[in-house]
Amino acid sequence: MNAILDIKGLRACLRGRSENAYVIDGLDLTVQEGEVVALVGESGSGKSMTAFSILQLLPPAIHITDGTILLGGHDVMKMDVRTLRQVRGTQASIVFQEPMTSLNPLMTVERQIAEMLLIHGKATRRTAPGKVIELLELVRMPDAKRRAKQYPHNLSGGLRQRAMIALALACEPRLLIADEPTTALDVTIQQQILKLLLDLRDRLGMAILLITHDLGVVAEMADRVAVMYAGRIVEHGPVVELLEAPRHPYTHGLLSCLPAEHADPDERLTEIPGLPPQPGSIRQGCPFAPRCPRSDAICTEVEPAMTSDGASHYKCHHPWTAP
Amino acid sequence: MSSNALRIGRFVARRLVQAVPILVGIAVINFLFVNMAPGDAADVLAGEAGAASPEFMADLRERYGLDQPMYVRFLVYLGKMMTFDLGYSFRFSRPVTELLLAHLWPTLLLMVTAILFAFIMGIVMGVIAARNVNRWPDYLISTGALIAYATPVFWLGLMMIVLFSVNMGILPSSGMETIGAGYTGWRRAADIGQHLIMPALVLGMYLTAFEVRLMRASMLEVGEQDFVTTARSKGLGENAIAYRHVLRNAMLPLVTMLGLQIGAMLGGSVLVETVFAWPGLGRLAYTAVFQRDINLLLGLLFMCSLMVIITNIVTEVAYRLIDPRISME
Ligand SMILES: Nc1ncnc2c1ncn2[C@@H]1O[C@H](COP(=O)(O)OP(=O)(O)O)[C@@H](O)[C@H]1O
Ligand code: SF4
Ligand SMILES: [Mg+2]
Numbered sequence: 001m002n003a004i005l006d007i008k009g010l011r012a013c014l015r016g017r018s019e020n021a022y023v024i025d026g027l028d029l030t031v032q033e034g035e036v037v038a039l040v041g042e043s044g045s046g047k048s049m050t051a052f053s054i055l056q057l058l059p060p061a062i063h064i065t066d067g068t069i070l071l072g073g074h075d076v077m078k079m080d081v082r083t084l085r086q087v088r089g090t091q092a093s094i095v096f097q098e099p100m101t102s103l104n105p106l107m108t109v110e111r112q113i114a115e116m117l118l119i120h121g122k123a124t125r126r127t128a129p130g131k132v133i134e135l136l137e138l139v140r141m142p143d144a145k146r147r148a149k150q151y152p153h154n155l156s157g158g159l160r161q162r163a164m165i166a167l168a169l170a171c172e173p174r175l176l177i178a179d180e181p182t183t184a185l186d187v188t189i190q191q192q193i194l195k196l197l198l199d200l201r202d203r204l205g206m207a208i209l210l211i212t213h214d215l216g217v218v219a220e221m222a223d224r225v226a227v228m229y230a231g232r233i234v235e236h237g238p239v240v241e242l243l244e245a246p247r248h249p250y251t252h253g254l255l256s257c258l259p260a261e262h263a264d265p266d267e268r269l270t271e272i273p274g275l276p277p278q279p280g281s282i283r284q285g286c287p288f289a290p291r292c293p294r295s296d297a298i299c300t301e302v303e304p305a306m307t308s309d310g311a312s313h314y315k316c317h318h319p320w321t322a323p
Numbered sequence: 324m325s326s327n328a329l330r331i332g333r334f335v336a337r338r339l340v341q342a343v344p345i346l347v348g349i350a351v352i353n354f355l356f357v358n359m360a361p362g363d364a365a366d367v368l369a370g371e372a373g374a375a376s377p378e379f380m381a382d383l384r385e386r387y388g389l390d391q392p393m394y395v396r397f398l399v400y401l402g403k404m405m406t407f408d409l410g411y412s413f414r415f416s417r418p419v420t421e422l423l424l425a426h427l428w429p430t431l432l433l434m435v436t437a438i439l440f441a442f443i444m445g446i447v448m449g450v451i452a453a454r455n456v457n458r459w460p461d462y463l464i465s466t467g468a469l470i471a472y473a474t475p476v477f478w479l480g481l482m483m484i485v486l487f488s489v490n491m492g493i494l495p496s497s498g499m500e501t502i503g504a505g506y507t508g509w510r511r512a513a514d515i516g517q518h519l520i521m522p523a524l525v526l527g528m529y530l531t532a533f534e535v536r537l538m539r540a541s542m543l544e545v546g547e548q549d550f551v552t553t554a555r556s557k558g559l560g561e562n563a564i565a566y567r568h569v570l571r572n573a574m575l576p577l578v579t580m581l582g583l584q585i586g587a588m589l590g591g592s593v594l595v596e597t598v599f600a601w602p603g604l605g606r607l608a609y610t611a612v613f614q615r616d617i618n619l620l621l622g623l624l625f626m627c628s629l630m631v632i633i634t635n636i637v638t639e640v641a642y643r644l645i646d647p648r649i650s651m652e
Contacts, residue, residue: 052552057552057555059547066537081560084640086558087556087558089556089557092556093556093557094553096552098549101548101549101550102549102550102552102553103553104499104550104553104554104570104572105550105646105648106572106647107568114559115557115559115567116558119557119559119563120558133616151647164553212492
C-alpha cells in the first residue's frame with residue numbers, strides 16, 4: 001500500500017505569542033490509499049489545524065515551523081502557489097465542520113460546485129451544470145435539479161453538508177478530509193451523512209481522514225485511529241485493538257467516559273477531569289501528566305517517545321497493559 | 324426573469340403604499356414646525372418693502388389665507404398636497420411645484436454624481452486597502468480617508484474654489500453652466516460636467532471617506548469567514564477569492580449605509596449648493612428659510628421626505644437583488 005498522506009514531525013506555531021506556543025507539536029500521521037483514518041481528541045487539541053495544514057489553509061496567525069507533509073508523495077510545503085492550487089481539490093479536499101457558514105451565501109449551490117470543476121478543467125461551462133447534478137445525485141441530494149439552483153440558506157444543515165461533500169468530491173480527490181462533518185447536525189442526519197461517506201469510500205475508493213471527537217463514530221467508520229492530545233498523536237493503531245485495548249491513559253479515559261448507550265450526542269468528551277493544556281503551556285514531560293491518574297515523577301520530567309507493541313503505538317511511560 | 328421583475332414591481336408598490344401614512348405624518352410635523360416660528364410671510368414682504376400700512380398687511384394676509392386659524396390652513400395644505408398642489412410662492416411669484424421641479428434636476432444630478440463617486444471610490448479604495456492591509460497602500464488610503472472624514476465641507480469647498488478657480492483658473496467656481504454661452508447637445512453636457520466636478524467632489528467627500536473605511540473593514544471581516552477558506556480549498560486564486568467571493572458579501576453593509584446617508588447628504592447639499600451657487604433644491608431651501616417663504620419651505624420638506632423614501636426603497640431593492648437571503652415578499 002502507498003501512503004496518500006504522510007506527515008512527519010509537524011510543528012505549527014501561533015504567531016505573536018511566546019515562541020513556544022505550538023498548536024501542533026511534533027505530529028506524525030499517515031493515511032494509506034483507500035483507508036479511513038479517524039483523528040480523535042478533545043476540542044482544542046489541534047485536529048482542525050492539522051487538517052488545514054495539509055492543504056496549507058492555516059489562518060494567518062498560525063504558521064508551520066518544522067516537518068514535512070507529503071501529499072501523494074509531494075511535499076505541500078515546498079509547492080509554489082500554482083502547484084498548491086492545483087493540488088487543492090484534486091489530491092485532497094476538505095469538508096468543514098460548519099455547514100451553515102462554509103458555503104458562500106450569495107452563490108447558488110450549482111455555481112459553487114461548477115466553479116470547482118471549471119478551475120480544474122473537469123468541465124466546460126456547457127457541461128458543468130449536468131456534472132453538478134450528477135454530483136448532487138451521487139451524494140443523494142433529494143430533488144437535485146431544483147436544489148442545484150438554490151442558495152445555501154434554502155437548504156437544511158444536512159443538505160448543505162451533502163452539497164459540501166459533493167463539492168469536495170467534484171474533482172475526485174484521493175483523500176477526503178472530513179473535519180467533524182456531523183458535529184453541527186442532529187443525530188439521525190449524522191448517521192445518514194456518515195453512512196454516505198462510507199458508501200462513497202467504497203464506490204470511489206478514496207481515503208478518508210475523519211476528524212471527530214465521537215468514539216462511537218470511530219468504531220463504525222474507521223480502519224485505523226489516531227488519538228491526538230496537545231498537538232501531537234499520543235496513540236494510534238487499528239480500530240479494534242485501540243478501542244478494545246487502549247494503552248495510553250488518555251485513550252483509556254476517552255473510552256471509559258463514553259456513555260454505554262451513546263444516546264446523548266450533546267454530551268461531549270469532557271468527563272476526563274481537568275482541561276487540555278493551552279498551546280505553549282507545556283515546557284517538559286508528558287503533556288497529559290497533570291490530568292493522568294498514572295503519572296509519576298518521570299512523567300513530568302521526560303516526554304515519552306512513541307513505543308510500538310504489536311499493532312499498538314503509544315507515547316507513555318506507564319501504559320495500560322495489553323490483555 | 325419577468326417574474327423577477329414582477330416581484331420587484333410588487334415590492335416597490337407595497338413599499339409606496341406603506342409610505343403614505345409616513346408622508347402624512349411628515350406633513351403634520353413640517354407644518355407645525357414651520358408655523359411655530361414667529362412672523363409670517365406678510366411680515367417679511369412688508370419688512371422688505373420698508374414700511375407697510377396695517378391695511379396692506381391685512382390685505383396680504385387675507386389674499387394668501389394667512390388670517391385663517393392654523394388647523395384650517397393645515398387641512399387646506401394637506402388636501403392640496405395630495406394632488407401635488409403645493410401652493411404659491413410669494414417670493415418667486417411662481418407655483419411651488421413648478422419651482423421644485425425646476426430645481427430638482429440640478430440637485431439630483433449633483434447628488435447622484437456624488438453618491439456614485441462615493442460608492443465606486445469606496446469600493447475601489449476599500450478593496451485596495453484591504454488587500455494590502457498594513458502595507459503602504461493601506462496606510463495611504465486609510466490616512467487619506469481619515470483626513471477627508473475630518474475636513475469641514477464648507478472649508479473644503481472654499482479652498483477648492485481658491486485653488487482651482489481663482490489660482491489655476493481651470494474649473495468654474497459657480498453655477499451649473501456657462502450663462503449666455505448657448506451651448507447645446509454634447510457641448511452643453513461637457514460644460515455642465517465641468518461645473519459639476521467641484522460641488523460633487525465636495526458633497527461626496529464625507530460619504531466617500533465613510534464608505535472607504537466601511538468597505539475596508541467589511542472586506543477584512545468577510546475575508547475571515549469560513550466560506551472563504553472553502554473557496555481557497557477549492558484551488559481558487561487569491562484574486563478570484565477576493566472578487567468573486569469576498570467582494571459581493573462585503574458590499575452588503577455599504578448598500579445599507581448608503582440608504583441611511585442620503586438624508587445627511589440632503590443637508591450637505593444646502594451648504595454645497597450655496598457655496599457653489601448651484602441652482603438646486605438646497606439653495607432654494609436656503610432662500611426659502613431666510614425669506615419665510617412658508618409654502619415653498621413646506622414643499623421642500625415634503626419633497627425631501629419623498630426623496631428619502633424613494634432612495635430607501637431603491638436601496639432595499641438593490642440589497643434584495645444582491646442578497647438572496649432577504650426575500651422580496
Ligand atoms: N484562527 C486561529 N487563530 C489563533 N489560534 C487558533 C485559531 N484557530 C485555532 N486556534 C488555536 O489552535 C489550537 C487548536 O485548535 P483546533 O485545531 O481548532 O482544535 P480542534 O479542531 O482539535 O478542536 C487551539 O488552542 C486554538 O485556540
Ligand atoms: S507518560 Fe505518564 S503522565 Fe503521560 S500518559 Fe503515560 S502515565 Fe500518564
Ligand atoms: Mg476543530
